[in-house]
Amino acid sequence: MAATPLGAKDRLFLNRFSFGxxxxxxxxxxxxxxxxxxFEKQLKPTSFQDKGGNKVKDWYPDLWYTPSKLYDRHQKGIxxxxxxxxxxxxxxxxxxxYSSRQLxxxxxxxxxxxxxxxxxxxxxxVGRVDYDKLIRKHALGRFDDMLAKAIIHPAMGLSxxxxxxxxxxxxxxxxxxxxxxxTVGVEAxxxxxxxxxxxxxxxxxxxxxxxxxxxxxEPDDHWTGTIKVMGFKATNRNPDGRNATEKYLRYLARHxxxxxxxxxxxxxxxxxxxxxxxxxxxxxxxxxxxxxxIKATLRAMVSHPEFLGSANEKVRSPLEETVATIRALKIKxxxxxxxxxxxxxxxxxxxGQGMTPxxxxxxxxxxxxxxxxxxxxxxxxSLDVQxxxxxxxxxxxxxxxxxxxxxxxxxxxRFGSVINHMSIKVLGDPATPRVKDGIALRxxxxxxxxxxxxxxxxxxxxxxxxxxxxxxxxxxx
Numbered sequence: 001m002a003a004t005p006l007g008a009k010d011r012l013f014l015n016r017f018s019f020g021x022x023x024x025x026x027x028x029x030x031x032x033x034x035x036x037x038x039f040e041k042q043l044k045p046t047s048f049q050d051k052g053g054n055k056v057k058d059w060y061p062d063l064w065y066t067p068s069k070l071y072d073r074h075q076k077g078i079x080x081x082x083x084x085x086x087x088x089x090x091x092x093x094x095x096x097x098y099s100s101r102q103l104x105x106x107x108x109x110x111x112x113x114x115x116x117x118x119x120x121x122x123x124x125x126v127g128r129v130d131y132d133k134l135i136r137k138h139a140l141g142r143f144d145d146m147l148a149k150a151i152i153h154p155a156m157g158l159s160x161x162x163x164x165x166x167x168x169x170x171x172x173x174x175x176x177x178x179x180x181x182x183t184v185g186v187e188a189x190x191x192x193x194x195x196x197x198x199x200x201x202x203x204x205x206x207x208x209x210x211x212x213x214x215x216x217x218e219p220d221d222h223w224t225g226t227i228k229v230m231g232f233k234a235t236n237r238n239p240d241g242r243n244a245t246e247k248y249l250r251y252l253a254r255h256x257x258x259x260x261x262x263x264x265x266x267x268x269x270x271x272x273x274x275x276x277x278x279x280x281x282x283x284x285x286x287x288x289x290x291x292x293x294i295k296a297t298l299r300a301m302v303s304h305p306e307f308l309g310s311a312n313e314k315v316r317s318p319l320e321e322t323v324a325t326i327r328a329l330k331i332k333x334x335x336x337x338x339x340x341x342x343x344x345x346x347x348x349x350x351x352g353q354g355m356t357p358x359x360x361x362x363x364x365x366x367x368x369x370x371x372x373x374x375x376x377x378x379x380x381x382s383l384d385v386q387x388x389x390x391x392x393x394x395x396x397x398x399x400x401x402x403x404x405x406x407x408x409x410x411x412x413x414r415f416g417s418v419i420n421h422m423s424i425k426v427l428g429d430p431a432t433p434r435v436k437d438g439i440a441l442r443x444x445x446x447x448x449x450x451x452x453x454x455x456x457x458x459x460x461x462x463x464x465x466x467x468x469x470x471x472x473x474x475x476x477x
Contacts, residue, residue, distance in 0.1 A: 009036075011035070011428055013035030013302070048101075060091045070213075088132065093319075094343055108136050110139075110269055151202070152245070157206075160174035162174035162205060183257075184255055187261070194228075200223035201234070204241055206218050217240065222239050229248065234247065259292075260280060263287055266283060271306060283300050286300030317372075318378060319353070321475060324477075325385065332400040336398055405453065408421065411452050415449050419431050419435075423435070426474075439463075
């Protein structure tokens with residue numbers, strides 16, 4: 001049976017809100033009634049099962065201990081931090097490969113990049129798994145709820161030094177980044193006085209570093225006195241400043257400058273790098289009207305004509321592209337047994353590309369514009385990964401992949417038709433004339449030639465797969 005492509009609008013929803021095409025995902029879109037209907041269903045991730053995503057949790061049992069237990073195991077050399085954090089990255093990648101809740105995974109990535117806590121942080125690593133749980137819980141909820149919890153989380157406090165900040169020596173790192181990176185943005189024009197006030201408001205949230213890593217609030221360390229930041233005002237007389245701090249964080253989440261900044265960031269991530277002022281205003285208005293409801297904001301964005309006209313205008317990052325390659329090739333990683341197992345070794349593939357999950361060392365997160373991921377070096381790295389995975393070289397242990405005969409469709413058939421069939425299965429769309437001409441040149445087979453199983457032996461099928469993965473249709477989303 002010939003493979004059938006989705007319509008262009010359906011593919012747009014799939015490309016923007018998943019980690020890559022699979023025939024199974026395309027069938028889910030069809031069963032839902034199209035891309036927009038699939039998107040609506042994905043906005044309610046707990047309404048359907050996720051057996052694939054859930055199964056990989058058992059692959060990395062060392063992640064799920066309490067912070068104090070994680071630290072104890074680190075100290076004893078049972079599972080040191082430099083081994084544990086790569087496991088969190090691996091688990092994250094495997095969820096992106098397997099999960100049926102693709103939109104949720106995409107939004108976890110988006111918010112984790114905005115409220116970024118690097119995996120390699122020397123202090124924050126102990127709380128990083130719990131921080132991931134927090135982001136996952138709120139990724140399709142309300143931003144004000146997420147911000148109010150994320151900023152006071154021990155992982156954030158340790159990463160940006162708020163856990164060591166006191167009324168006598170306020171540390172400005174988190175207070176500044178809260179304004180610059182997490183909410184209103186530097187374009188909002190806040191002052192250095194605002195930064196100092198922001199930092200004072202956040203004092204009191206502490207972490208018992210060694211050995212329990214328990215979070216606690218210390219009223220004696222909280223700065224008291226009137227706080228004024230970006231239109232927010234609190235008398236802040238109570239040494240227990242938690243209530244005032246929450247009001248401050250929710251105020252910033254709902255601030256018009258935050259609405260505009262995050263609306264633009266969403267549009268850059270999911271539409272194109274230079275969204276119009278009209279689109280940003282439209283999305284920001286939904287943010288404000290809904291009280292920072294993420295679902296309502298996303299609905300507004302995808303309802304705008306500018307979104308529907310933006311197909312293939314976003315370049316996949318190296319990490320996105322590697323996960324999409326695994327999905328496109330229908331590679332099924334199995335439970336890892338050692339460092340050479342596919343699910344573990346693929347970490348080193350993306351590490352070599354400079355982009356492991358949550359691996360950006362600075363607090364501003366990975367860049368999301370095309371120019372950051374469009375260099376010749378990046379392209380060559382991606383071609384190397386595509387070659388290695390497409391040919392089944394490395395990694396491959398503890399993984400399964402389809403036989404080469406499963407890709408071609410019924411034979412004999414004209415070579416051009418075979419290429420189209422394979423392109424739809426791999427990328428969700430027929431090959432363009434230029435791509436078909438290129439594959440014909442590479443293989444030495446004319447497009448009009450009728451080919452059979454002898455012509456399409458394993459290495460030739462691999463050549464076609466690798467060629468398809470190197471096209472703009474796969475490198476963009």
